[in-house]
Amino acid sequence: MKRVALLGMPNTGKSTLFNRMTGGSARVGNWPGITVELLSSKILLGGEMVEIIDLPGIYDIHGFSEDEQVVRHFLHDNVPDLAIIILNATQIERQLSLLLQLKQYNLNMVVLLNMADESKKFGITIDAAKMSSSLGIPIFLLSAKYGIGYNEAMQSITKALRYSTPGMAEELRTQLQQDAHIEREMTRILQNSVQVPLRLPNNLTTQLDHIMLHPWLGLPIFFGIMYLLFQGIFILGQPLQTGVGDLFGWLREVALAPLVSGLPAILQGLLLDGIYNGVATVAAFIPIIILFFLFMAIVEDTGYLSRAAFLMDALMAKLGLDGRSFVMLLMGFGCNVPALMGTRVMRSRALRLLSMLVIPFSLCSARLQVFVFITAALFAPKSAALVVFSLYLFSFAAAILTALIFKRYFPNSEPFVLELPPYRFPTLRQMLLRGWHEVYHFVHRASKFIIIGVVFVWLLTHYPATAVPAGPDTWAGQIGGWLHPLFKPIGITAELTIALIFGFVAKEIVIGSLAVIYGLSGHALSGELALQLDWVQAYSFMLFTLIYTPCLSTVATLHSESKNTGFTLLSLIWSLAFAWVVSFVFYQGARALGY
């Protein structure tokens, strides 16, 4: 099968193009360094199957970052039949250097000057035909986001694929050091075919940055935006969640219960109280997941994340981190796993490890589900949103404290240099793709983890058969009783202890397992929790859930990214101990104050 590689600098729209070509949903955002793994997809092009590979963005083929090494090794080991080079048309005067570096590899190439819509607004005129003839490579103007120029580009790609790259000579590698040559080439090509106005027009980005990056207003605006975002998710998502929960309850009453009524009681119990209750409770979170990622997609695609890095870098520097660590922390609010992988853009290992140590404290969307459910059950609607927001603040505080404690063991002097992309309007298409992608991911995980998880919980809480379901004599009750001395001082009951054990596998299971433990779902479960717990216990439980190990996937990612078992263990043990201490201080403190 022929292989086509997408190559270019960070944030030039490679993933957007990849998605348009493959119909896939590679994660796209207005932030340099989004593609952290090699994404590939097979599509039909000009009558044959072709493999498209989306490579991480690189500034420089001789660069020193991990991404740049990945690309270099890829090109060396798998010479692509065609390389599609994507350049940002608005920055053509500097991105050309990468093209000239790549040209020396004698690859079969097609060049796409992306973001043609934006460069036009800047008043930059590019004569693609002239540039094409002076380089001897087909060059096209494109807007991958809006699809303008897409068909012509695809035709040319299909045509170019007929003549594959002949193979690469090893000595070409050494030639690549001749940067002076590239410098001269660049000036020659630019003079002929590109006109950039002397001063850029005062555009919207400049005006917006004037407010968003204001020395004194910038940070309050940032926190305001975050607050509104999380409030919005809660206010919009909660009724939707209740609605979906009610729908599942209704389905159970009218359709499922009569359907399985002929089965033995034990099987009925497993199916209805075990699998169905557990899965229904978790499935009710789908609206919140969609909302969360839609909102995150807006923040990411507009280019605001790099601004957040600018605003927070001074504080992060004091913590031994930098602005990029902060952005990864924010991305961790979606899911810790891609955020951990995103630290690959950092060259200093110490900085990377310290960032990876704090990222798991980001309140991810799976933990958000637990908090939304419990706050709705235990707190008045008026204060519920505030309670969830307070947990976000705790999440930041936990990360900051961890960095402060551990920074001396991870000293680094990595330079912080980051490109600031202009503000961009996210397209509806991108947002919907992203939302769909995340829901697919969630459901995929659900089928893997949650069903097995809830079946396990059901078995543990219903066996041995002589015991009262979920009572102290069941296996679950015994484990809970055994661990109780450890959890009693932080106000966590035996039932909640079981849920926490399963939460170690994935936080998505926590509420599902509570549903199984109590044999209730939706409103009934909320009611039962409100009877069993007071708010101090519930908050202590949430603090513990926030701080201890997020999930097995995160642990696995920590290990594969750090390639260091000791570091992984440090992260595990530290978060468990930290969680216990915080919950202990909160619980005993609140009790001592008379709550």
Place this chain on the structure above:
Amino acid sequence: MKTNATTENLDNLVSGESATIFAIQTDDALRQRLLALGFRVGKRIELIRKANFSGPLQVRIGTTDILLRKHEAAKIKVQKI
């Protein structure tokens, strides 16, 4: 390092001032990254703004906006225009 009267460090510019890059005195790895981002001797650079609490600087070279820390900016010598 001593600099002559006409050059100064990039981080000494005031917001809105423009200058010409005179020398890039960083280690090789950072130099390579800066070159790829468009930093070249002789190029015009504009300081857009500085973050509070000695935070990073936002500079503009051509059509590219770049964030960098004071510490790195101090290694770039410029001549005011």
